[in-house]
Amino acid sequence: MSAALAVPLALVALCLLMAMANPRLIERQRKKQERAAARARAQVRRWMHAINTDRCTGCEACIEVCPTFVLELVAHKSHVVRGESCIQCRQCAQACPTSALVMHREGDEPPTLRMPELSEVLETAVPGQYLIGEVAGKPLVKNAANMGRLVIEHMRSTGLSPGRGTGASAADPIDVAIVGSGPGGLSAALTCRHHGLGAIVLEKEAVIASTVSRYPRGKVFMAEPIACRNLSFLPIVDTSKEELIAGWTRIVVDAGLAVQTGTAVDEVTRRADGLFELKTAAQVLYARRVVLAIGTRGKPRTLGVPGESLVKVATMLDDPEAHRGQSVLVVGGGDSALEAACALTDSGAGRVTLSYRGRSFARAKKRNRDAVERLVAAGRVELLLGSQVVKITDDLVVIELADGKMIENHAVYVLIGADAPLKWLEKCGVKSVDRPHWHRFGATDEMLAGLGIHSECPADVEQALWRVLGRKAPARRQGPPPVPAGRRPDALPAGPAHRVVVAWEPPSPAARPRPRPPDEERTQVDVVPLAARVRGKARR
């Protein structure tokens, strides 16, 4: 080799040697190789199901969306029974409302659960404020009811005694304000009634226990968890949801509970003097203690357009039959919107228009997409994709399309999903923590047993009512037991409809027109004064 070549070659070799010895370059190279290896591994690693049975409610949402029948209910919990058929689409995890079912890469840990931080007696970081039921991280009806009893028993054992307040002012606070009338909230209210504590239940929907009330018609309700004792005052039995709600309505009425439906609580704050202020659209309520029992269905999203607070605008379709012959607008592109459009058409609505911002219904189930396509093809549903509602008036809706559109309208259903209640809870001072996916809450009957409470609630509504009122049931049935004077509601009418009478008078009610008449078959919840209900309905 000539001397002229040897020098540059030696220099190149030297540079290479120096580069190879440079630790930063070596590290960078190593990381690059690791990333490439991880990518290669991820390409072959399968998505795995992780199902936390403590959180599974058996609602079947995951089973319904699975295109290849991989999942099935076993002992009322979702299980992977045909894993080999899984096409890895992960729709099941997206459909699960309780995060019981999540998916993770083979070899990785499942994602953690974000849960509210609570003491062992379910008190939040705000002293005197308790969080119970599904929103506390423990789904299922018996659990919610046991937790409702637990927190009231804890309040009593820490010095809360019956006062005579109505909650109308800070000088006149009510003992306990309960947000939400699901099994958790109702159970808390019944426990207050048992101990003579003044309580009011504020419920944002027009019906009590709206989650259970809105199970699919005729759904068989399972008193779950099977191994857990019901140590609350709320009767819970295997039955149809219609029977269950009728029984709960009956005990609410006969125990004289104060339940104010149609009243969403916007915010709860603790004042410097320890009292709580609960703000709703029309009033402020003052309470010595607060129970948050809001479930996990969240706050329905709204459009934010003029006219959205009109009585004809709603965020849930209860009664498609009520729109026979009417012109109805449904807004949204998910399953609820598509199902509502089909139900309205089937029930004889005169004109059904479906407006959606997107260009296709990618999020909805195929079954619903196909059904809507058929109705559109038959000219029974007017479909406005890529459209936006800009204004709602008493008799019209204005919809923005490429060429603009205005249609005559009697009712609007805004079905564009709901925001998880996490933000609402944060506003109320509830803190959250991360827990492993397999985290188990513990048995709620054991929590009550720890307080010396062991007697189970009778399955029979009447027997349960005697127990709430602290009296021994007579040997033979003699009709419902008497309720103390001043709290006795009207006698129950025959048949499935019942009235829930509110004993609490909110300050300065503002009258508004009455909403749609209730469905014959639905449990009718009449609230006194009427203005309170109408006000709530107008906001929904």
Ligand SMILES: Cc1cc2nc3c(=O)[nH]c(=O)nc-3n(C[C@H](O)[C@H](O)[C@H](O)COP(=O)(O)OP(=O)(O)OC[C@H]3O[C@@H](n4cnc5c(N)ncnc54)[C@H](O)[C@@H]3O)c2cc1C
């Ligand atoms: C389809 C389906 C089937 C199920 N089947 C079963 C079953 O067979 N057995 C079983 O044990 N469990 C079942 N579950 C689960 C069970 O319904 C819930 O775990 C249970 O209802 C939780 O009770 P909760 O009191 O915590 O909340 P919920 O029952 O959800 O009640 C919360 C209430 O609070 C109200 N609310 C919310 N926010 C506010 C606010 N800001 N102001 C005022 N009110 C508010 C809501 O309108 C609602 O009425 C099922 C759930 C679903 C969705």
Ligand code: SF4
């Ligand atoms: S990932 Fe898809 S195919 Fe597999 S179980 Fe879930 S929904 Fe079914």
Ligand code: SF4
């Ligand atoms: S969707 Fe979730 S809660 Fe419902 S059955 Fe499946 S795993 Fe259970």
